[in-house]
Amino acid sequence: xxxxxxxxxxxxxxxxxxxxxxxxxxxxxxxxxxxxxxxxxxxxxxxxxxxxxxxxxxxxxxxxxxxxxxxxxxxxxxxxxxxxxxxxxxxxxxxxxxxxxxxxxxxxxxxxxxxxxxxxxxxxxxxxxxxxxxxxxxxxxxxxxxxxxxxxxxxxxxxxxxxxxxxxxxxxxxxxxxxxxxxxxxxxxxxxxxxxxxxxxxxxxxxxxxxxxxxxxxxxxxxxxxxxxxxxxxxxxxxxxxxxxxxxxxxxxxxxxxxxxx
Amino acid sequence: xxxxxxxxxxxxxxxxxxxxxxxxxxxxxxxxxxxxxxxxxxxxxxxxxxxxxxxxxxxxxxxxxxxxxxxxxxxxxxxxxxxxxxxxxxxxxxxxxxxxxxxxxxxxxxxxxxxxxxxxxxxxxxxxxxxxxxxxxxxxxxxxxxxxxxxxxxxxxxxxxxxxxxxxxxxxxxxxxxxxxxxxxxxxxxxxxxxxxxxxxxxxxxxxxxxxxxxxxxxxxxxxxxxxxxxxxxxxxxxxxxxxxxxxxxxxxxxxxxxxxxxxxxxxxxxxx
Numbered sequence: 001x002x003x004x005x006x007x008x009x010x011x012x013x014x015x016x017x018x019x020x021x022x023x024x025x026x027x028x029x030x031x032x033x034x035x036x037x038x039x040x041x042x043x044x045x046x047x048x049x050x051x052x053x054x055x056x057x058x059x060x061x062x063x064x065x066x067x068x069x070x071x072x073x074x075x076x077x078x079x080x081x082x083x084x085x086x087x088x089x090x091x092x093x094x095x096x097x098x099x100x101x102x103x104x105x106x107x108x109x110x111x112x113x114x115x116x117x118x119x120x121x122x123x124x125x126x127x128x129x130x131x132x133x134x135x136x137x138x139x140x141x142x143x144x145x146x147x148x149x150x151x152x153x154x155x156x157x158x159x160x161x162x163x164x165x166x167x168x169x170x171x172x173x174x175x176x177x178x179x180x181x182x183x184x185x186x187x188x189x190x191x192x193x194x195x196x197x198x199x200x201x202x203x204x205x206x207x208x209x210x211x212x213x214x215x216x217x218x219x220x221x222x223x224x225x226x227x228x229x230x231x232x233x234x235x236x237x238x239x240x241x242x243x244x245x246x247x248x249x250x251x252x253x254x255x256x257x258x259x260x261x262x
Numbered sequence: 263x264x265x266x267x268x269x270x271x272x273x274x275x276x277x278x279x280x281x282x283x284x285x286x287x288x289x290x291x292x293x294x295x296x297x298x299x300x301x302x303x304x305x306x307x308x309x310x311x312x313x314x315x316x317x318x319x320x321x322x323x324x325x326x327x328x329x330x331x332x333x334x335x336x337x338x339x340x341x342x343x344x345x346x347x348x349x350x351x352x353x354x355x356x357x358x359x360x361x362x363x364x365x366x367x368x369x370x371x372x373x374x375x376x377x378x379x380x381x382x383x384x385x386x387x388x389x390x391x392x393x394x395x396x397x398x399x400x401x402x403x404x405x406x407x408x409x410x411x412x413x414x415x416x417x418x419x420x421x422x423x424x425x426x427x428x429x430x431x432x433x434x435x436x437x438x439x440x441x442x443x444x445x446x447x448x449x450x451x452x453x454x455x456x457x458x459x460x461x462x463x464x465x466x467x468x469x470x471x472x473x474x475x476x477x478x479x480x481x482x483x484x485x486x487x488x489x490x491x492x493x494x495x496x497x498x499x500x501x502x503x504x505x506x507x508x509x510x511x512x513x514x515x516x517x518x519x520x521x522x523x524x525x526x527x528x529x530x531x532x533x534x535x
Contacts, residue, residue: 152355152356152357154353154355154356154357155356155357155358155359155360157327157351157353157357158351158353158357158358159359160327160345161325161327161345161346161349161350161351162370162371162374162418162419162422163345163347163371163374163375163422164374165374168374172359172362172370172374173359176359176361177361180361252402253360253361253362253363253402253403253404254360254402254404255404255405
């Protein structure tokens with residue numbers, strides 16, 4: 001499909017949905033409005049709310065708080081995941097001992113930890129960061145662990161025959177392999193960092209996108225809830241675009257499926 | 263052409279080597295038994311045998327990647343007790359670092375040995391040119407064809423100037439034409455400084471065309487060395503031309519007589535009898 005046509009069709013989907021939403025919430029059908037605006041708001045109100053947030057500038061504070069929490073969660077979770085992933089992969093005995101606990105911790109739905117983190121770390125950003133860290137850590141950990149374990153035995157034997165010491169193996173073989181696995185899960189881990197931040201805010205905070213949505217919900221301001229959702233969606237897409245660009249740059253050595261040889 | 267000094271130690275000297283693997287059920291699998299093989303310095307020796315006869319196992323023993331169950335290995339007169347530091351190893355499977363460019367893959371051999379990157383890279387580029395890939399320095403392995411990857415692998419091994427070259431069916435996955443070209447390239451590079459080469463293959467024609475000696479292994483398990491043929495064809499050789507030589511045909515016919523029954527046995531075994 002040509003690119004332009006694709007974009008037109010994609011735009012059309014949004015137009016149809018918004019028009020249908022608007023029509024069903026404002027135009028009565030047989031004397032009855034099918035979607036009561038109290039529960040479904042309408043596109044105009046939502047748009048007005050978004051514009052108002054950006055016009056007054058209040059949204060920037062909330063966006064920056066959520067962004068800061070997500071970035072901290074990603075950084076700390078990744079660092080921990082890399083360290084522990086490497087450690088376990090190089091020390092199979094340690095990995096075997098901790099295995100059931102790792103599985104247990106990963107099986108736990110992380111939302112239930114939010115109240116604990118709020119108790120421990122207060123209503124500020126750190127309780128949200130902690131929640132994000134518990135999500136990011138396991139993704140990065142499993143990928144780094146796998147990356148170190150799954151180094152091709154031939155590549156490893158070749159590295160040894162070329163005379164690499166244990167430290168050089170780490171730098172030239174294990175590390176790039178682990179990073180490639182980690183980068184390939186970048187979208188997931190960054191996404192989870194945002195989820196951790198927003199869910200944490202939603203459950204109790206004084207700022208952030210999750211807080212904004214929770215506040216609007218508290219006063220039955222449905223337009224505010226929808227506006228918050230749209231801003232959040234745009235925010236996540238923006239982050240995802242950045243991640244895609246970073247990924248493309250870092251994984252330049254990897255074959256793309258269907259990619260012809262240049 | 264053969265200059266052999268009797269007082270010099272062999273490059274590779276395997277004496278009565280047994281190789282056994284422990285199986286999951288507690289038993290042992292004897293892959294190779296009583297292998298005795300000498301490769302003189304500067305000699306090109308090919309090991310030929312049916313599938314699964316332990317040719318590659320023997321190569322791994324010579325590389326020090328595997329320890330024998332019995333017997334001894336001397337490398338230039340010194341017993342081998344860990345990795346063979348004098349040897350370069352060209353693997354059958356892809357062994358390049360996929361996250362490094364062709365240039366970096368070749369340069370790494372020197373960088374490991376402590377040569378600074380700015381000195382190693384011009385040398386690596388020089389080697390890439392020698393294997394005909396001068397304009398492919400920036401490519402990552404996945405952007406290269408199978409034959410090109412083998413060339414990079416060859417450069418990666420040779421840049422370290424090892425005294426011994428171990429090759430495990432290096433051209434196995436390549437198509438017939440590419441194999442011929444690679445064979446000629448290998449002979450060209452080898453004739454420059456005549457390293458000792460131990461070359462494993464299942465292709466008898468390739469073995470005769472390249473080597474000074476062809477060693478035949480029996481079908482496994484407990485494979486043995488059952489033949490050792492001197493290939494007195496003149497050098498320099500061209501792989502394509504030498505296959506038309508009557509002397510080549512005579513050798514091929516004689517060696518194949520011996521190999522044929524082993525191939526049948528090996529095939530029957532791999533089929534589960």
